[in-house]
Amino acid sequence: MIKFEIVHEDNKTGARAGIIHTAHGDIETPVFMPVGTRATVKAMTPESLKAIGTQIILSNTYHLYLRPGHDLIKDAGGLHKFMHWDRPILTDSGGFQIFSLSEMRKVTDEGVEFRSVIDGSTHFFTPEKVMEIEEAIGADIIMVLDEPVKYPAERKEAEIAVKRTYNWASRCKEAHKTDQALFGIVQGSTYEDLRKLSAELIVDIDFPGYAIGGLSVGEPYPIMYDILSYTVPILPRDKPRYMMGLGDPTNLIESVSYGIDMFDCVLPTRVARNGLAMTSVGKLNMRNAKYANDFSKLDPNHGCYTCNNFSRAYIRHLVVSGEILGAILLTWHNLAYLLDLMRRARQAILVDKFAEFKADYEVVHEDEFGAI
């Protein structure tokens, strides 16, 4: 199991600095979790993830279930051993992927039938099945099966999803047998009463941590923050709070101010493979011809492996040439940048300077990656 410790709460915002103690080590919060969809954070080795101070990674139950299969991972001795990662891991439940990737799906109160993105074969996930899969994979933190809805959603659809998510969460807790920490998930789309109802229902089940799902799915950011403003206070102070699927630097900082402790997103790694860098001077598209002769460092204010050793001109050459090293160097930097940002946010929280830190950051970086 995990143990969550609040180290300090900011005196002007809802931000807090904490530690999640796990069997695979401590996680200092707020924390960004790089996503290793298929048991690998794309373009990174486990050692390069450690070099940038990665504390915990996320992997996707849906993808691992389809390939290589949870039984194989169990036979390998669990995901940590399979992928050579000895720090904490969180697995999602597959709910989001079923709804976003699988075109053919049929949801009932019993569970959800879907077709594999790999070969079109039919599969059926129930809360009990998902617990079996996540327990075989063996992450430190596992998520309940939930039902996200698209944005915008009809009220009736959102209401059904809230009730089903509650029902499935209860069944997950009932079926859950290991000492992995099982987190609940709040849904409710953009309806305040439904969000509050969902939060109360999920908290009532009593989990060691809570996620807010169904955000960052296309809704305007003011709506997203509005939802945080009335949902977070319902979540227990002494449990970690995890906002799913958020990766834009400004949005992370803003969400920390509402009291969110954990984040994950494919954004920093995905945009890296498209040639985009997250930097202290803003978003850089390294395909741009203006970097062809720019021999300065990628981010003038950053000290990662990429920034210390390679110029913008070289990185542009790699990206334009489609070289794997371009993806490696930009992924390395983007993740290091986000992890450093979270560490700086934590330091600011510890000395009650988070509001200033946030204001300074947002002057330069407002919503840079929001549209991606």
Next chain:
Amino acid sequence: MIKFEIVHEDNKTGARAGIIHTAHGDIETPVFMPVGTRATVKAMTPESLKAIGTQIILSNTYHLYLRPGHDLIKDAGGLHKFMHWDRPILTDSGGFQIFSLSEMRKVTDEGVEFRSVIDGSTHFFTPEKVMEIEEAIGADIIMVLDEPVKYPAERKEAEIAVKRTYNWASRCKEAHKTDQALFGIVQGSTYEDLRKLSAELIVDIDFPGYAIGGLSVGEPYPIMYDILSYTVPILPRDKPRYMMGLGDPTNLIESVSYGIDMFDCVLPTRVARNGLAMTSVGKLNMRNAKYANDFSKLDPNHGCYTCNNFSRAYIRHLVVSGEILGAILLTWHNLAYLLDLMRRARQAILVDKFAEFKADYEVVHEDEFGAI
């Protein structure tokens, strides 16, 4: 300039152990040079190349000239600085790429006109132009512009190429102005008298090192070794001998026995990206379903980063899933395997056991990658 030192000559074969002293460090021979076509050894960082003991890399003048351009590399402070590699570099002359990649080309005694593989634009390489480009790139060892011929080649064609290669080599030496070591190249296709003539002509010009070109282009291996048997003795004992474009492990070992000191090939890196591993137990195709549940190490007798930390099952999962880490781990291993093989060959030469080493190796590994 470079200085070549013979440390020991094997007492039963033509193999020799040497050291090439360069301004960027020493190179122990026999040596395999990983290929960094576009100023990057695909899927490797400079630090991972160092971790496996890479002493020298090769980069391609043709590709660098087209993109990012030699002037840009010169502005960056040379290729070493541009790509963050402070050990020795060798650049080829582009001759081979012009003949193998550019469909439209027109060769005269003056030079060769060709079309860019990138945008179809027309370019003209002369020996003088190639020297200008290689000097701008700034490798430690640079190659003369030569004219390779395809296999099989008509005698008349091979004869013209030998004369032209001699003429161009003379002009390269005349035009060469820096203290980079300029190597000559022997051509002559499969004609013994032409090979001998080419070797004598090129040696007569007097270079600090000699390459044998136009081999491993489709000719049967007995013919290739036959050519080595009568060509190598014409090359000066006290100069490094470089056989271009060879990467099959068995062929490397066999060629070392004829007195070759240097090798390069894209084979270990290219096959890695296709899921093939070079191992002590033979060639492994990691896409094969039999590795799906194989939790043993990639090569039971190897100790690189990949073999020490990841199972065949995991690597197969990465390869089948098209994950970049699959390319990274197999490239790492294949290069480490070839470099280790060269180190073991050198150790065997130093104690006059190279013939036994070669015989033992060939029992298991005969011509595994020859057909690729």
